[in-house]
Amino acid sequence: MSINFMVDELATVERLLPGLDQRLREVPVAELESDKSPGLGIFREFGGPALMVPKELGGLDATLVDALHVQRVLGARSPSLSLAANMHLCTVIAMPPCPATEELLGAVAKDNLYLASGFGEGKPAASILEPLMKGERHGDGWRLNGTKKPCSLSKSMDYLTASVMLTFPDTGATEMALAIIPADTEGIEVRPLGDSPVLLGSETCEVVLADVDVPDDYISSLGDPQSLNAALATVFHVFELLVSASYVGAASGLVEAVLRQRRGTAAERMELVGDLETTMASLEAVARAATPGGDDPLGVARALYVRYSAQRTVERVAAHATELLGGTAYMISGLSTTFFTSARALAFHPPARSAMAEPLDRFISGEPLVMP
Known part of the structure; x- marks a missing residue:
């Protein structure tokens, strides 16, 4: 049954990564x-790691809007895959300059390498900027x-x-930096992280570093976290x-099932579609106005506004779509149970809505945007 849903997103995936969507459809959700x-x-296999690498470095040179489309489709097929791919793509786009950057991104494109993003450290209410x-x-x-957890793609x-927080021996001063470390470096250990059955395919584990040596060329300064400089912005x-698009994708997988099975009333189906399309249009609008690499606090604020709006929409749409698919489907369908639970995880990505309320309120009042 052919339906007019995620039309632009599916076209983008077929243009950049032909055959990927069909291949993912062939694999059971539970797997x-x-x-x-x-x-x-x-x-x-389909060249996904090279998606956001610039053309001059051998990549596919996709736009930020293209990446949103890809993330939505991946989320509709596998929330786990979308989450893991999101961490890689964000790392590629936001990679700050250092002597190793161009060489690394060229290798990513040539050999389809994965970059894992280690910012979280598993401390409740702790800032990822410290x-x-x-x-x-x-x-x-x-x-x-130190330890990085949760860390997807591990x-x-x-x-x-x-x-990492570097300490300079001559002055005792500290500075936040990004370290680029080959995964097979001595001293890196990947450990299991809890027993949660959600998003298992994202390879989210704990990564422990013990006396891991990194040369200067593979360290890039992130400056003062409070300044929201160009790199952090x-x-x-x-x-x-991108993380919002990933979870819009998870809700879209449920809505796609509702549409194909003609569950609920026409009004209910159109409400579900309309809510997701409105959210996606908002994400696209902010992405088109974005200037990656620039110091743009207003752009960051707008991205946060649409993320928190998407968070509420995804939660509501996923719940309604799961209800329409029915209790039997929820009990026996990997799609209903997995996607419904996964969709809620957008709320757990930093920065939390509650943590940003005061900083955004002060920003609206004319003060600088400071990330908690």
């Missing part, structure tokens, strides 16, 4: 969402110690990119948009 999911392998991972001067580079990653701008 894609398992801890042995082939999703990341399939995405790699990393607990420490870097001490060691020879001609830095020695890193089993398939070729490189770990991790936020790009990180937040891109992440909030």
Whole structure:
């Protein structure tokens, strides 16, 4: 049954990664969402890691709107895959300049390598802009110690990119930086993270670094976190948009099932579609106005506004669509249970809505935007 839903998004995926959507459709949801999911392998096979790499470095040179489309489709097929791919794509887009950057992105495109993003450290209410991972001067580079969790792509990653707080021995001053570390570096250990059955295919684990040595060329300064400089503005701008599209995708997978099965009334179906299309249009509008690499606090604020709006919409639409699909489907269908539960996880990505309320309120009143 042919339906006019996610038309532009599916066309974008077919243009940039031909055959990917059909291949993902052939794999049962339960398999894609398992801890042995082939999703990341399939995405790699179809050239997904090169999606956002510039053309001059051998990549597909997709736009930010293209990336939103891809993330929505991935989310509709496998929320786990969408989440993991999101972390890689955001890292590629927001990679700050350092001597290793161009070489690394060229290798990503040529060999379809995965970059894992290690910013979280599993501390409730802690800021991701105050990393607990420490870097001490060691020879001609830095020695890193600490833990990153949750960290998606942890089993398939070729490189770990991790936020770290460097301490300079001559002054005792500290500075936030991004370290680029080959995944097979001595001292990196991947450990299981809890027993949650949700988003298992995203390979979300704990990554522990013990006396991991990183040369200077693979360290890039992120400056003062409170200043929301160009590097950090790009990180937040891109992440909030793409992660929102990923979970719009999860809700879209449920709505797609409602449409194909003709569940509910015409009015209910159109309400579900309308809510998601409105949210997607908002994400696209902010993405088109974005200037990645620039110091744009207003753009970051707008990305946060649409993210929190998307969060509420996704929660409401996923719940209604699951209800329309019925209790029997919920009990026996991997789609209903997995996608409904996964869709709620958008609320758990930083920065939390409650944490940003005061900073955004002050920003609207004319003060600088400061991330908590």
